[in-house]
Amino acid sequence: PADEVEQAAECNQPFLGELLGAADLECSLCIRMFFEPVTTPCGHTFCKECLERCLDHRPSCPLCKQSLREYLKAGSYSPTVLLQDIMLAAFPAQLAERRELHRAEMAELSNLTKNIPIFVCTMSFPGVACPLHIFEPRYRLMIRRCQETGTRRFGMCIYENGKSFADYGCMLEIRQLELLADGRSLVDTVGGRRFRVLRRGHRDGYNTADIEYLEDKKVDGEELQELQSLHESTYQLAQRFWEHEEVAPRHLSLQHGPLPEKEEDIQASADGPMWCWWLISVLPLDPSFQLRLFSSTSLRARLTQLQRVLLALLQPP
Ligand SMILES: [Zn+2]
Numbered sequence: 419p420a421d422e423v424e425q426a427a428e429c430n431q432p433f434l435g436e437l438l439g440a441a442d443l444e445c446s447l448c449i450r451m452f453f454e455p456v457t458t459p460c461g462h463t464f465c466k467e468c469l470e471r472c473l474d475h476r477p478s479c480p481l482c483k484q485s486l487r488e489y490l491k492a493g494s495y496s497p498t499v500l501l502q503d504i505m506l507a508a509f510p511a512q513l514a515e516r517r518e519l520h521r522a523e524m525a526e527l528s529n530l531t532k533n534i535p536i537f538v539c540t541m542s543f544p545g546v547a548c549p550l551h552i553f554e555p556r557y558r559l560m561i562r563r564c565q566e567t568g569t570r571r572f573g574m575c576i577y578e579n580g581k582s583f584a585d586y587g588c589m590l591e592i593r594q595l596e597l598l599a600d601g602r603s604l605v606d607t608v609g610g611r612r613f614r615v616l617r618r619g620h621r622d623g624y625n626t627a628d629i630e631y632l633e634d635k636k637v638d639g640e641e642l643q644e645l646q647s648l649h650e651s652t653y654q655l656a657q658r659f660w661e662h663e664e665v666a667p668r669h670l671s672l673q674h675g676p677l678p679e680k681e682e683d684i685q686a687s688a689d690g691p692m693w694c695w696w697l698i699s700v701l702p703l704d705p706s707f708q709l710r711l712f713s714s715t716s717l718r719a720r721l722t723q724l725q726r727v728l729l730a731l732l733q734p735p
């Protein structure tokens with residue numbers, strides 16, 4: 419009889435999935451099953467990602483408007499473990515589907531040639547540091563995604579009249595990120611490869627682009643020898659300029675330090691010698707001229723233009 423009682427109890431026990439509908443486990447922000455649910459101090463539950471996107475705009479609960487300033491400041495979003503356990507027990511198939519959806523989204527966001535995120539702000543160059551202050555909600559989202567996908571990379575383009583951004587840009591790699599208490603962040607980045615924009619797009623408020631990476635045309639034989647001597651003479655000119663107290667503005671050398679060393683193989687990198695980019699970034703040049711130098715895939719043309727600029731700057735007034 420004891421067995422029978424136990425069996426009866428089991429039969430009367432309603433199944434969790436019958437008590438709950440899938441709609442009970444839906445995030446009110448994305449109207450999908452919770453993914454990595456977190457619960458705010460006011461007791462409301464959202465997907466972590468959905469809540470973060472709301473907090474990018476204002477530090478209050480999207481449902482009850484209670485201030486979440488302190489919650490944001492603490493910066494730790496602990497998962498609502500019980501809810502995760504319930505979802506796994508009651509709706510394992512739906513949960514697996516939701517995870518797969520997230521995985522697919524992450525894969526799409528990780529693509530570094532199609533629909534890459536574009537930050538429209540400043541000229542940046544291969545190998546050159548580019549510190550950024552992130553405060554706009556759309557860029558907070560962009561940077562967070564770069565961190566979450568693990569690419570830690572995004573494209574940087576300058577604004578261009580008539581287009582949303584220029585046809586050429588530089589990949590930036592996040593070296594360090596300091597998250598401030600109010601959700602803004604200070605991001606230390608360094609320039610990676612140059613690219614050309616093939617197609618413009620949008621994603622969740624920020625610009626995106628399909629791109630192709632630029633590569634300097636390689637030369638050999640006599641042409642290479644000529645290029646090497648042009649490189650050598652331009653570097654010497656750069657040294658003369660940089661070490662010339664009267665012409666190189668003092669604040670420039672204080673701010674940027676010494677001219678970088680030249681490289682052994684001038685064609686080793688797809689972007690050519692780094693010192694050229696460094697110099698182009700610190701010289702007082704118009705961004706449209708910088709962009710012209712930037713978009714050329716001829717090292718010879720770049721060096722020739724640099725010589726012209728340096729000679730003009732070395733000219734006594
Ligand atoms: Zn959600």
Ligand SMILES: [Zn+2]
Nearest residue numbers: 460462479482
């Ligand atoms: Zn709330």
